[in-house]
Amino acid sequence: xxxxxxxxxxxxxxxxxxxxxxxxxxxxxxxxxxxxxxxxxxxxxxxxxxxxxxxxxxxxxxxxxxxxxxxxxxxxxxxxxxxxxxxxxxxxxxxxxxxxxxxxxxxxxxxxxxxxxxxxxxxxxxxxxxxxxxxxxxxxxxxxxxxxxxxxxxxxxxx
Numbered sequence: 001x002x003x004x005x006x007x008x009x010x011x012x013x014x015x016x017x018x019x020x021x022x023x024x025x026x027x028x029x030x031x032x033x034x035x036x037x038x039x040x041x042x043x044x045x046x047x048x049x050x051x052x053x054x055x056x057x058x059x060x061x062x063x064x065x066x067x068x069x070x071x072x073x074x075x076x077x078x079x080x081x082x083x084x085x086x087x088x089x090x091x092x093x094x095x096x097x098x099x100x101x102x103x104x105x106x107x108x109x110x111x112x113x114x115x116x117x118x119x120x121x122x123x124x125x126x127x128x129x130x131x132x133x134x135x136x137x138x139x140x141x142x143x144x145x146x147x148x149x150x151x152x153x154x155x156x157x158x159x
Contacts, residue, residue, distance in 0.1 A: 005088040009123035010095065011110050013037055013078035014057035021098075022091045024081035029113040032125070035059040035076040041128040042136045043101055055136060058103070058128035080110045080123050095126060102132025 011032060012020060020027075039055040047054025062074040083091045106127060109120035128135055 005085040007082070008088055009080045009082050009110065009121060011078055011080050011108060011123040011125045013059055013076050017079055020081055022094050023084065023087050025084050027079050027081045030080050030110040031075045031077045031113055032059070032108050032110060033072065034062045034074050036062060036074055037076045040135060040137045041102065042134040044134070045101065053134060053136065064130070077113065099126040102128050102134040104129055
């Protein structure tokens with residue numbers, strides 16, 4: 001994605017919240033409208049192994065999820081990081097490697113949580129898509145829900 005190197009922001013919604021691991025000028029709490037945070041992305045390099053991927057978070061547009069919401073009442077909260085122009089190539093290379101398992105880059109509007117009167121600003125967003133081979137929805141999601149259900153039933157059963 002060819003973005004201007006000046007005034008570049010990266011929006012983080014998962015591990016970038018507590019571990020950006022790249023240099024930034026400033027950060028700002030914010031949210032993106034019309035997106036859901038979901039553990040739909042598989043990871044064989046950070047959280048799992050080939051054949052048994054761990055789950056990592058992604059955000060998906062509201063129209064790709066079964067939740068009953070619209071672009072105006074769905075939100076994904078996170079942190080936007082402004083990167084220095086002279087660090088742009090370094091940061092993007094780092095994030096491209098870190099998010100290598102099927103993520104794409106989009107340009108989205110971030111709304112400031114800290115400064116609600118501030119106009120939305122553009123930021124880069126790494127998000128997994130259903131087209132990538134590491135995307136875990138459907139059977140895997142049903143299995144996860146079944147495991148949670150069994151666990152909760154066992155919690156309520158007398159010993």
